[in-house]
Amino acid sequence: MLRALGSSFCMFLLLSSVSFAQSKAPMKALIMDGQNNHGAWPKTTMMVKKYLEDTKRYSVDIARTKYTMQGDDLLAKYPLNDGVVREAKKSAVADPDYIPDFSKYNVVINNFGFGAAPWPEATNVAFEKFVSNGGGLVILHAAENCFGDWEQYNKMIGLGGWGNRTEKNGPYVYLDANEKKVVDNSPGKGGSHGSQHEFSLIVRDAEHPITKGLPKTWLHSKDELYDRLRGPAQNMQILATSFSSKAHGGTDRHEPMIMTIDYGKGRVFHTPMGHADYSMECVGFITVLLRGTDWAATGTVVDTTIPSDFPRIDKSSQRKFD
Template structure:
């Protein structure tokens, strides 16, 4: 995409192309205002207790359809395979999106990823990626909180809740990671000044999805961007649980979304929009992607296929 420079557009009505080009050079005009280069994204997948072969193409399509991202995919060996050769070149990308939940990576790959995020690389933890690597301390610092994988509180860390208008961090003993049946639920934006949330409705209805609760971890240096009420009648906690987190890990930015269990949930315009804006923020620290007119309301979901 490009747009003509307004000054040059006016001059083009007065002069020939040859004179116009010479004038542009003399006056320092650019004939075209080029759109910014696409942000390079790497999706990591290959193992997951979720249907990664179905969800990775949707993640890629969502990101590329925005016109803001250029996406590659790095697929690991299957479960039980030789992970020593799995060495994505993280440094080539502005942001890494994880759709991975499986075998441990090699020490070399772990260290490369730690350095990448530590030095300023962006990272997006998508849904079950927060189930991964329960023993990898630095990874758990990046995602803030995670679940399953034999995580237990307080050994694995604290839980993040939202109560009485403020964030509550507590180490409640118990298993970390739970969800009820997939149903639509409201997401409430808690830090509306954050670039990811700015301009979004305070409350919006998400499509039927798993509502993660009781996640635990280091819970450090984060902004609680969005929560949802975990209904006790749906095997929940009756707490406001974190759905969207923005985490700082040294010089890196991490967007953690628990949403998007399957392709049906990924059709939600709320999921699409927060994924796009969270990925851009993780990569750049800013958000230019607008809130679409079909964004869901507090009462009604909005789906886009």
């Protein structure tokens, strides 16, 4: 009798764990967009959404401003179908009703860009609260160009460029020719880049979950290599860098290319990669995006496999996205 009870209890435990695994709800991610100097933004939002949803770990919502800027030609091709009538503007116009409910999400991905109008103050306050209370945040390429005057945003992203960023926002941070970290307080504008090209990523911290197990060096697809980024850089770790050569109009410094920032209890994953759709087709970018988003959302990386089409030390690799 006892043995029978014991085995049915075991069966109950087994069934419970199976049904938990099967019914485990996906994590909730929110992509914020609508105003970006990069006209590819309606497409790059859809790329990020698909990359995340293809893992089956995420369901992704999009919060888009009702006044949009740039990307007009792509809005019809990548529609939201959320019933909101949007108005395209030549320059950014603030949307007073842009108040996403961050509390529903594990992680927020910012796909705004240079020249974006400020969000409503209530949104800024809710956003700061969301991240500082432990929410995940992902910062891609131009999202480090916007909101230069928002002090807490600059703390979240660690380093930024453009948007009136200067020495008032914090130092330049990079590795010098000897691969030593430099915190440079000299005056000057934050943010520039040379001509677009394929460039290598070099992992500098192979123990962090985002970079653990990745090849030490791999060739990223054509992209803008941001340099001279500056900001508060508090609680920031540089996980990978790229060498910005003067031959391509850069700095001859190793510029931060994958960063993490702790903001309160929140985790921020930040990469300046992702200028265009072709940059985001890079399998290295996709892999790092998924790892970084996992880490921002949960503090760990769920899928640590290296895709068989991951770029090599001297060969980039893309997945075409239509």
